[in-house]
Amino acid sequence: AQSVSQHNHHVILSEAASLELGCNYSYGGTVNLFWYVQYPGQHLQLLLKYFSGDPLVKGIKGFEAEFIKSKFSFNLRKPSVQWSDTAEYFCAVTRNSGNTPLVFGKGTRLSVIA
Amino acid sequence: EAGVVQSPRYKIIEKKQPVAFWCNPISGHNTLYWYLQNLGQGPELLIRYENEEAVDDSQLPKDRFSAERLKGVDSTLKIQPAELGDSAVYLCASSLDHRLAPYNEQFFGPGTRLTVL
Numbered sequence: 001a002q003s004v005s006q007h008n009h010h011v012i013l014s015e016a017a018s019l020e021l022g023c024n025y026s027y028g029g030t031v032n033l034f035w036y037v038q039y040p041g042q043h044l045q046l047l048l049k050y051f052s053g054d055p056l057v058k059g060i061k062g063f064e065a066e067f068i069k070s071k072f073s074f075n076l077r078k079p080s081v082q083w084s085d086t087a088e089y090f091c092a093v094t095r096n097s098g099n100t101p102l103v104f105g106k107g108t109r110l111s112v113i114a
Numbered sequence: 115e116a117g118v119v120q121s122p123r124y125k126i127i128e129k130k131q132p133v134a135f136w137c138n139p140i141s142g143h144n145t146l147y148w149y150l151q152n153l154g155q156g157p158e159l160l161i162r163y164e165n166e167e168a169v170d171d172s173q174l175p176k177d178r179f180s181a182e183r184l185k186g187v188d189s190t191l192k193i194q195p196a197e198l199g200d201s202a203v204y205l206c207a208s209s210l211d212h213r214l215a216p217y218n219e220q221f222f223g224p225g226t227r228l229t230v231l
Contacts, residue, residue: 004156036222042224043117043118043205043222043223043224043225044157044205044207044222045222046219049219090156090157092156101147101159101162101170102157102159102220103159104156104157104158105156106154106155106156107154107155107156
């Protein structure tokens, strides 16, 4: 069975600090990889996704993620966080075939302090 | 374009009572998902529909949970009877027909937060 590990449960950063959230998955086949964000009181929104091609993926709001196949990783990064980035971040994976369901990690809560 | 609509947003019931959640997917999305999200966890799939057919319900606790999508549009998820451990957020998501593309983005609704007392 697929699984997704997010190593950081809660990250606290000051504004302008750099962010990196870890994500590892366990599945040997071809996968699609995603980062979702859930702002306080809002629904899950797609931040970025990787299907194929360039392993460095750029998403909305200055976020990016790098797919490293040899490490089964898809870490999320942002060079300079803002207070408005305070949210819960979920890494998810699905097999690259049809509309297979997303398998989510447990999430990382990011708190950005002024 | 309207997003995925869910109701109610919040529900508080006593244990052993029945409860139902409703989902209206994005227009034209034939794939519908119900996910369960426990506190401090990521969402976990309960059931997936392709039109009106449940194509993956392996994670649905069938002794107390049921779901339907009779006309291939709206869907209802029911719990009867509810237990204390069912307190969680129930999320609905939808996506386009998978035959149109290798993978289609899932759009999530706001969820229904269930509290069982």
